[in-house]
Amino acid sequence: MSQVLRFLAVGLALWALMSARTGLHPATVASAGLTVGALWLALGSMAGTGWTLVRALFWLYAGGTYISSVVEAAVFRVISPERAGWNLAGGLAVSFLVAVGVVWAGGRFQSAGDTGASLSWRWPPALASAVVFLVLYFIAGSLIYPWFREFYASRPVPPLPALLTLQFFRGLIWAAIAFPCLRRIESRRQAIAVLAVTFAVLGAVAPLLLPSEDMPVRIRLAHMVEMTGSHVLFGGFTGWVFTRRRA
DSSP: OOOHHHHHHHHHHHHHHHHEEEEEEEHHHHHHHHHHHHHHHHHHHOOOOOHHHHHHHHHHHIIIIIIIIHHHHHHHTHHHSHHHHHHHHHHHHHHHHHHHHHHHHHSSSSSSOOOOOOOOOOOOHHHHHHHHHHHHHHHHHHHHGTHHHHHHHTSOOOOHHHHHHHHHHHHHHHHHHHHHHTBBOOHHHHHHHHHHHHHHIIIHHHHSSSSOOOSOHHHHHHHHHHHHHHHHHHHHHHHHHHHHGGG
């Protein structure tokens, strides 16, 4: 089976898993295709083989699409804590299966040899990324807020100190979940581009395309506009700040 057909098989499998939860919908096809495409892009940029790549893709997908968003959705009472727990558990399972499928489709289980990671975790870039995430969150949110003011009017918003802490923590989560992928990208330009694209696709576009009984289409589209731009900038900054020593 050719590599393209294998990736199509992974995309169809993800579409089937998504459709089991959302029902048959054209947007589900787009969401599955974008997700697999973003992970394919990340895979093609990373050095390494086998389970090392599975772990990197798993955290990128699970963290970007499920962990960060489920935490915020539960805090804002968009979904109940029970629903959040079930969504997170299901999301982690799907992320693992898709990560295995993408590495298989790319033929990276069979590749010989492995290369060591060229980047070590450092707290200053991680903290800088978290601060940028926080700033972009409030800038983008304030610009788009009129479109979803009524939707959140009946939902409790955390006090400002708690909200600042939550978004700073989410920024750290993003830096942590991206790092296993980032440390195996040897090119600085690729690191910036890959994180800009994958953060936007996995954290905004693909999940918000899915039909949801918890969030109307108008609200999802407003959030998609808000988050796509901010996630592109945040992903690019994260790739840049962690790889500055390579310049």
